[in-house]
Amino acid sequence: MTALLDTLFNGLAIGSVLMLAALGLAVVFGLMGVINMAHGELMMLGAYTTFVVQNLFKTGPLQGLFPAYILLAIPAAFLVSGLAGLLLEKTVIRRLYGRPLETLLATWGVSLILQQFVRSVSTAFALGLVAAVVLALLAPRFTPQAWWQQRWTPLLSFGRWLAAAAVGIALASGLGNVRALDQPWFSARNIDVTAPQWLRGSIDLAGVNMPTGRLFIIALTALALVAVNWFLQKSAWGIRIRAVTQNRPMSSCLGIPTETVDALTFLVGSGLAGVAGVAVTLLGSVGPNLGGNYIVDCFMVVVLGGVGKLLGTVVAALGIGILSYVIGSGSLLLVWPAMPVGLNELVTFFATTSMAKVLVFALIVVFLQFRPAGLFPQKGRMVEA
Amino acid sequence: MADLFSSRTLRRALPWVVIVLLALLLPAVLPPFRLNLLGRFLSLGIVALGVDLIWGFTGMLSLGQGIFFSLGGYALGMYLSLNSLEPGQLPEFFSLYGVQSLPAFWRPFGSPLFTLFALWVIPALVAGVLGYLVFRNRIKGVYFSILTQAALLVFFNFFNGQQKLINGTNGLKTDTARIFGELVGSDGMQRNLFLLTVVLAVGAFLLCRWLTSGRFGDALIAIRDDEPRMRFTGYNPTAYKTLVFAVAGALAGVSGALYTVQSGIVSPQFMAVPFSIEMVIWVAVGGRGTLIGAVLGAVLINYAKSLVSEALPETWLFIQGGLFLLVVTALPDGLVGWWRSGGPGRIQAMVGWPPVAATYPELDLDPAVQAEKAELEGGAR
Numbered sequence: 001m002t003a004l005l006d007t008l009f010n011g012l013a014i015g016s017v018l019m020l021a022a023l024g025l026a027v028v029f030g031l032m033g034v035i036n037m038a039h040g041e042l043m044m045l046g047a048y049t050t051f052v053v054q055n056l057f058k059t060g061p062l063q064g065l066f067p068a069y070i071l072l073a074i075p076a077a078f079l080v081s082g083l084a085g086l087l088l089e090k091t092v093i094r095r096l097y098g099r100p101l102e103t104l105l106a107t108w109g110v111s112l113i114l115q116q117f118v119r120s121v122s123t124a125f126a127l128g129l130v131a132a133v134v135l136a137l138l139a140p141r142f143t144p145q146a147w148w149q150q151r152w153t154p155l156l157s158f159g160r161w162l163a164a165a166a167v168g169i170a171l172a173s174g175l176g177n178v179r180a181l182d183q184p185w186f187s188a189r190n191i192d193v194t195a196p197q198w199l200r201g202s203i204d205l206a207g208v209n210m211p212t213g214r215l216f217i218i219a220l221t222a223l224a225l226v227a228v229n230w231f232l233q234k235s236a237w238g239i240r241i242r243a244v245t246q247n248r249p250m251s252s253c254l255g256i257p258t259e260t261v262d263a264l265t266f267l268v269g270s271g272l273a274g275v276a277g278v279a280v281t282l283l284g285s286v287g288p289n290l291g292g293n294y295i296v297d298c299f300m301v302v303v304l305g306g307v308g309k310l311l312g313t314v315v316a317a318l319g320i321g322i323l324s325y326v327i328g329s330g331s332l333l334l335v336w337p338a339m340p341v342g343l344n345e346l347v348t349f350f351a352t353t354s355m356a357k358v359l360v361f362a363l364i365v366v367f368l369q370f371r372p373a374g375l376f377p378q379k380g381r382m383v384e385a
Numbered sequence: 386m387a388d389l390f391s392s393r394t395l396r397r398a399l400p401w402v403v404i405v406l407l408a409l410l411l412p413a414v415l416p417p418f419r420l421n422l423l424g425r426f427l428s429l430g431i432v433a434l435g436v437d438l439i440w441g442f443t444g445m446l447s448l449g450q451g452i453f454f455s456l457g458g459y460a461l462g463m464y465l466s467l468n469s470l471e472p473g474q475l476p477e478f479f480s481l482y483g484v485q486s487l488p489a490f491w492r493p494f495g496s497p498l499f500t501l502f503a504l505w506v507i508p509a510l511v512a513g514v515l516g517y518l519v520f521r522n523r524i525k526g527v528y529f530s531i532l533t534q535a536a537l538l539v540f541f542n543f544f545n546g547q548q549k550l551i552n553g554t555n556g557l558k559t560d561t562a563r564i565f566g567e568l569v570g571s572d573g574m575q576r577n578l579f580l581l582t583v584v585l586a587v588g589a590f591l592l593c594r595w596l597t598s599g600r601f602g603d604a605l606i607a608i609r610d611d612e613p614r615m616r617f618t619g620y621n622p623t624a625y626k627t628l629v630f631a632v633a634g635a636l637a638g639v640s641g642a643l644y645t646v647q648s649g650i651v652s653p654q655f656m657a658v659p660f661s662i663e664m665v666i667w668v669a670v671g672g673r674g675t676l677i678g679a680v681l682g683a684v685l686i687n688y689a690k691s692l693v694s695e696a697l698p699e700t701w702l703f704i705q706g707g708l709f710l711l712v713v714t715a716l717p718d719g720l721v722g723w724w725r726s727g728g729p730g731r732i733q734a735m736v737g738w739p740p741v742a743a744t745y746p747e748l749d750l751d752p753a754v755q756a757e758k759a760e761l762e763g764g765a766r
Contacts, residue, residue: 101530102529116706155736300535365518368532
């Protein structure tokens with residue numbers, strides 16, 4: 001019995017992180033049909049924000065408040081990831097509306113850039129980047145207006161970005177000679193976030209040892225779920241989001257500003273990824289590749305759950321989390337030691353994290369044979385269901 | 386006789402002349418290292434052709450071509466590991482994990498004939514089964530992409546975790562294996578492999594052109610542009626999609642085998658998620674829906690990658706990411722598509738020297754009109 005509860009608890013914890021990460025993805029995918037391959041990198045940004053906040057609290061006047069830093073890290077990560085997502089939506093995704101496969105590729109490109117950005121960003125690099133962007137954006141202001149209404153304006157427009165990039169790179173490499181400015185902020189190594197004392201203990205409940213860090217993650221997930229559910233069901237903007245999800249052209253006709261709805265949803269979805277990033281830091285060290293470990297799992301949650309209801313995401317995330325843990329830890333053997341030999345071998349064969357993933361994904365593919373649109377499909381009468 | 390040298394015949398023959406010349410000339414000119422790189426990239430061009438078939442023509446974005454690529458590579462890798470052994474011996478890595486007898490699924494790969502078929506039939510079968518299961522349920526669009534990616538991860542984890550069966554993470558080395566009594570990694574053998582790659586790439590190109598030019602090709606494009614309409618017209622898209630996915634799988638298998646012997650190792654890294662997405666971007670940059678674009682894209686991007694990675698390794702991801710963004714937003718038809726749709730003429734027009742047009746520019750520059758004109762001129766001759 002204890003073994004069973006223990007398994008359930010750990011599976012629940014894994015499923016919670018997955019749910020937190022997939023929640024934002026599911027909302028965005030349901031609304032815009034957009035697969036955001038950079039979602040994992042937005043999680044990573046959240047994790048790195050936690051790291052920065054933690055460092056702020058480690059020394060200096062805020063040292064006394066260190067135990068509470070994680071509570072500040074959550075909104076900070078939400079904001080950082082959310083704003084990054086908003087920028088992504090405004091600059092890239094908006095241009096690709098109605099072309100989901102292209103969006104997938106473009107966001108993958110963004111994810112590559114974000115990964116490398118985190119690895120190589122230094123003060124010199126950041127200054128060069130800011131200089132390049134400012135220069136390119138301000139170029140039309142400081143040049144004759146007539147230049148921007150010519151046949152060759154597209155070329156000029158392209159050229160100004162090239163020139164601005166060249167200036168930015170020159171500046172960055174020039175500043176890079178100064179040792180202090182060349183120091184990478186994070187480098188390619190993994191970073192470790194020290195959880196505050198109160199998240200490092202554990203509680204014994206009904207014979208099950210529950211680390212408080214994991215309890216915190218479960219609570220955080222539950223809170224996020226309630227908040228998102230309230231937002232979508234009760235708030236005015238949530239109702240607009242649901243309307244656009246169900247029928248975009250009709251909502252637009254009725255005066256709902258669909259572009260604003262898209263941007264807002266993307267902000268919220270990305271912000272949730274940031275919060276998931278905070279949760280991930282509690283599980284161990286994190287690095288620039290963090291996103292890759294979660295993104296496919298998150299997609300499987302979305303595919304399995306269907307895009308109709310939040311409940312789908314919840315059930316799918318918990319199901320995948322618990323199933324992976326049960327299979328991967330081989331805890332079936334603990335519950336039922338007298339298993340027949342053949343079955344026993346089979347269970348042992350899949351009793352590693354990676355082999356558990358093999359089995360779970362295979363099961364999902366089999367499941368989709370019977371329910372192609374997931375657990376809770378969106379109802380409709382379209383040919384393209 | 387005069388007809389033989391008419392511009393049309395010349396234009397037809399020119400690419401072939403260039404290919405033959407390059408194939409004969411390059412091995413003599415390039416140092417072995419560069420030649421080997423080129424051979425590798427050209428073999429990647431074959432998998433890109435497959436991606437172009439299923440994405441550029443049929444509109445299905447598969448992010449799992451690495452599965453079929455690696456299956457081909459592993460098939461040949463297994464044969465080569467067995468081929469250079471004394472009778473009764475086992476490949477070296479087996480002893481590390483305490484495996485005494487050869488696993489059953491390894492046995493057939495001792496036969497060269499079996500391997501020759503296995504390296505493209507197995508990937509084609511796997512692709513066919515996987516494709517059938519997915520297409521039958523009308524799973525498509527991004528769902529298809531995600532599922533192929535998940536399948537890729539399944540295979541990756543399986544191959545990565547099974548040390549006892551397939552040497553896990555370390556993969557199979559082919560450099561030190563022997564084929565026809567010669568080391569696979571030797572310069573002479575690599576030159577032969579380069580020539581073989583050229584021949585197979587041309588063959589794959591012709592196969593794809595044959596597939597895409599006739600009624601079958603029309604059906605693929607119909608699926609891409611409006612699948613429900615095609616279904617309502619009485620065709621069965623599932624059959625077409627399954628078939629074309631299997632063909633792409635077979636191409637990937639051949640490509641993987643060629644790539645394996647030229648890079649000297651096959652490992653689960655071939656099934657890494659980024660690699661399969663890169664395959665898509667080669668096609669996107671070259672020009673999807675144009676076969677030559679797929680090959681060009683694969684060779685160009687990989688060449689650029691190796692150059693940049695040698696000089697400034699940190700910047701490659703920035704460049705690659707930027708390339709993804711640029712191609713998708715600014716050049717949706719890729720370089721070849723841009724060229725064919727009159728891109729250079731538009732640039733000329735921007736700087737003030739528009740190309741001379743006899744009629745309304747739009748009409749004269751329309752590729753369809755141009756093709757028709759060329760056909761008329763050709764027919765008149």
